[in-house]
Amino acid sequence: MxxxxxxxxxxxxxxxxxxxxxxxxxxxxxxxxxxxxxxxxxxxxxxxxxxxPDKQSLLHSLMDRHMRELLAAWQVEAGDGDALSQLERFVRFHIRFHMQRPDAVFIAYMELRNLTEENFAAIETLRRAYEYALEAVLKQGVASGQFTIPDTKIATLAVIAMLNGVMTWYRSGGRLSLEEVESVYWDMVRKSVTA
Amino acid sequence: MxxxxxxxxxxxxxxxxxxxxxxxxxxxxxxxxxxxxxxxxxxxxxxxxxxxPDKQSLLHSLMDRHMRELLAAWQVEAGDGDALSQLERFVRFHIRFHMQRPDAVFIAYMELRNLTEENFAAIETLRRAYEYALEAVLKQGVASGQFTIPDTKIATLAVIAMLNGVMTWYRSGGRLSLEEVESVYWDMVRKSVTA
DNA sequence: ACGATAACTGAACATTTGTTCAGAAAAAAG
DNA sequence: CTTTTTTCTGAACAAATGTTCAGTTATCGT
CATH class of the missing domain: 1.10.10.60 (Homeodomain-like)
Structure with missing residues (x-):
């Protein structure tokens, strides 16, 4: 057998x-x-x-799994509530999730250029899905009048870029706890999208 | 001769x-x-x-020149004025300068890990000098009461990360002009550091 | 214990890598 | 023109690359 x-x-x-x-x-x-x-x-x-099967597939597989885990984790975390509380949840989730997997995060956006065309397109689709999760929150906030944003697409990318910046400098055991870092960033994000 | x-x-x-x-x-x-x-x-x-002399020196030389040009350009652009107008000048300068050299920008922070220890330290020093130029503005704004920032170091990195995000998506000839993009980002940055 | 199969070794393969260097070609200086 | 110096070629080097595969070893089901 x-x-x-x-x-x-x-x-x-x-x-x-x-x-x-x-x-x-x-x-x-x-x-x-x-x-x-x-x-x-x-x-x-x-x-x-x-x-x-080869080195390329290994890279793609790592990135693919990371992106799927990210999307799945947000699916679990995302709930209802008004736009403001949803945005806070997103900010804290994003920082927490990404800090737990610094290597995967690094690869997922540093090694995009080393993917073949098809693999790149596949990962890109997943990335856009995640970005859209945030944009949906921002759009909802604009509709409800809670947010003042000239362009939700740009704001989405700006917020994610800002949050990703944490990974470049935060080391656990440093001056601030992760909880504090989350709060500082949440404060800045909140202000940047409200009037 | x-x-x-x-x-x-x-x-x-x-x-x-x-x-x-x-x-x-x-x-x-x-x-x-x-x-x-x-x-x-x-x-x-x-x-x-x-x-x-070798491939490594070529990489380091490219990065070194880029960082020095960046610092020199800001030296020229930076003037006096209150913290708010200086911050606006920084935001617009940063976006404009970096958009003119997408390749150099990309390399300067994607290829850091491919530098030898000594070369890395040298570039890192220059990068920190640039970051400190922004932090000085933020500190000045906090001192004058114009800015409300819990931590100027984090805010510095957050702002730069946010601005760097432009490079990942902006393509000239797109929906927005560079001028408009500058304004959108300036708007978000301004709000994020003021009360 | 035995046979089947999964997991791995170790060597081999054709390419490609960064770098060196003697000598040719080109250009400037006298 | 002749000499000197810069610039480049073309071949060579050892080392490292991704990948393949026949054969050995280890582990399982029976």
């Missing part, structure tokens, strides 16, 4: 993914070789090809 | 720099070979080594 599952594959597989994630984030996709990844896992380079 | 200058070096040199800039921005430092750069210039790979 066919084996239902391999003996090590459910261990080696994730280890490969996490090694690749770390290395891609640290040195960049193009600068990391399959042999480096393999070494980190404690395996020969050839063994990687039991888990990915 | 020693020649004062080479005959072609003042042509080939800049061409190498601009080809490298374009290619690094498009595909990433690690993904671009010296032969690709040479081909773009119409020269053999070996010839590049008359203009740079």
């Amino acid at each position: 066919a084996r239902t599952q391999g003996s090590h594959s459910d261990i080696t597989g994730p280890r490969i993914r996490s090694a690749a994630l770390r290395l891609f984030a640290q040195h960049g996709y193009a600068a990391v070789s399959m042999r480096q990844i393999a070494k980190e896992v404690g395996v020969q380079a050839g063994a990687l090809y039991n888990y990915t | 020693a020649r004062t200058q080479g005959s072609h070096s003042d042509i080939t040199g800049p061409r190498i720099r601009s080809a490298a800039l374009r290619l690094f921005a498009q595909h990433g430092y690690a993904a671009v070979s010296m032969r690709q750069i040479a081909k773009e210039v119409g020269v053999q790979a070996g010839a590049l080594y008359n203009y740079t």
Whole structure:
């Protein structure tokens, strides 16, 4: 009978993914070789090809999973309420979620240019879906009169860019707790979209 | 007698720099070979080594020049006036300056990890100097009571991150003129730092 | 214990990499 | 024109690249 599952594959597989994630984030996709990844896992380079058809697919797979987890997590977090409280929830969620996966975040927007055309398009679709989740909140706030925004598309991108900035400098154990950082950013975002 | 200058070096040199800039921005430092750069210039790979001791120095040199031009340009643009008008000048300057050099901007913060330790430290110093130019304005505004900011360091980084977001989506000839984009961002920044 | 299959090794492959260098070509200086 | 110096070629180098695959090893179901 066919084996239902391999003996090590459910261990080696994730280890490969996490090694690749770390290395891609640290040195960049193009600068990391399959042999480096393999070494980190404690395996020969050839063994990687039991888990990915090629290097490109490995990158795409990492980005794809990250984006899907992001969307799913927001789906869970998003609730009802007025635009202001929804925006606050988004801001705090975004910072918290992304701070938990700095490597995946880094890759997901630094390595876009290393994707093939088709893979790029696929990731881009997911990214836009996430952006639209925020834009929907902003639009709702404009409709209800709670927000004053000249252009919701620009505001969406501006807010996300601002929040993403946290990742470039925040290190846990620093001067501020994550909770405090969330509040500071929420304060700035709130003011920037209200009159 | 020693020649004062080479005959072609003042042509080939800049061409190498601009080809490298374009290619690094498009595909990433690690993904671009010296032969690709040479081909773009119409020269053999070996010839590049008359203009740079190695690939790493070429990258560092591009980033270094960009940062110095940025600082110099702001030095010229920065004037006196109250904090609010200085902040507006900064916002508009930042957007305008960076939109004129998308490739250099891209490289300057995407390829940091591909610098050697020493080169990284050097660029980092310049970047911090620029950040401090903005922070000085924010501090002045807090002192004068014009701004309400819980933490000027975070606000500095948040504002710059927000402004940098423009580069990821704005394309000239789009829906909005650069002037309009400047105004939208200035509006958001102004509100985010005032009460 | 035995046979089947999954997981991995280790070597090989064709390319490509950054860099060097002797010598040719070109241009300026005298 | 002749000499000197700059600029570039073209080939060469060792090392590293992604990927393949026949064969070994380990683990499972029976």
